[in-house]
Every structure is written in structure tokens, then in C-alpha cells.
Amino acid sequence: MTTLYILIGLCFQQLYQASARAVIMTPMDPIVATGSDLNMICTLDASTTYTSRDIIWTTSFGKDTDRIDPSKIDIISDSEAMLRLQNLTMANYKDQYHCYLPDSSWHGTYVYVGMAPTKPTLNCFSTNIIDYWCEWSEIENTNLKDTYTFEYEYKHLLKRTTDCASLMQFGREFQSIGAA
Structure with a gap:
């Protein structure tokens, strides 16, 4: 029975060693601005x-x-190599890069390339203290996932900030100006 436990232990050890990564790539899933350079490191x-x-x-x-x-790869030490990516463009958006050893599993990462988002223009209009409507300009395509939240604040009544989307329950309308 002891021999069986030793054999099972050896099998698990072999499985663990086989599943361990031989290389690690950094940084993972970086987001970089268009025109930037990026250095990626693969460590053994x-x-x-x-x-x-x-x-x-x-x-x-x-x-x-x-x-x-x-020519884009620099050897840093016996255990590290660096990939130099220069002047990244929108065409490089979501490219995947991998490093691996012969007869080994690879380690990879996506590189997300885009422009820094711009602040949207929001205009709200009212004819009294309760009723109003808002318009905003379309956001320029940054090639990245952007999330914008528009909020309003009743400064004189409730002194709290609320998400503009919640106004839909009160029948107020919002529209985007400059939509294509």
C-alpha cells in the first residue's frame, strides 16, 4: 500500500512539473498610447x-x-530576454505576443493600442428647477473600451449626485448630438 502512495505522489509531482510554466511574460495585457514604444520581458x-x-x-x-x-529582441541576461515594440499604431490593436521554449508551453499577452480618451461635452438645459434635458457630443473612437457616466446634481434641493440614466424613469429624455 505504501508503494502505491509513493507512485501516486510521483505521478502528481510529474504532472505538476509538466504544468509549471517554463517562461513568464510581462507586462500582461498592457494598454499603450498610439505612437508609444513597449518593452516586453520574457523570464525563464x-x-x-x-x-x-x-x-x-x-x-x-x-x-x-x-x-x-x-533584431527586435535583446538578451538581458541568461534568464531574461526583451522584445522591443516601437511606434505602435492602431493596426497593432489587440495583437497577441508569445514567448516560449522548444518543447514547452507558451506564455502570451495581448497588447491594446489606442488613443487617450477625450472628455465629452455635456450640455443640460432647463426652463425651471425640476424639468430639464441634456445633450452630449459623440466620443471620438479611441480604439479602446471607454465607459462614460453622465451625472447631474440638484444643488438646491437634494445635494446629491445621480446618474443621468436614472432620469429615464422620470420620463426625461436624453439624446446624443452629432451622432453619425
């Missing part, structure tokens, strides 16, 4: 016998995967 696990010169770098978008030009 201390238990591997490979060096950073053995790291394979690839990029993919959709089903296409390509090896990265070695």
Missing part, C-alpha cells in the same frame, strides 16, 4: 536548463502566427 523559470537565447518569440492576430524578427 529557474528550474529550466535553457537560456534566454533559446526563447522563441511569436506574434499572432486571428489565425496567423509569425515569428518575430530577432
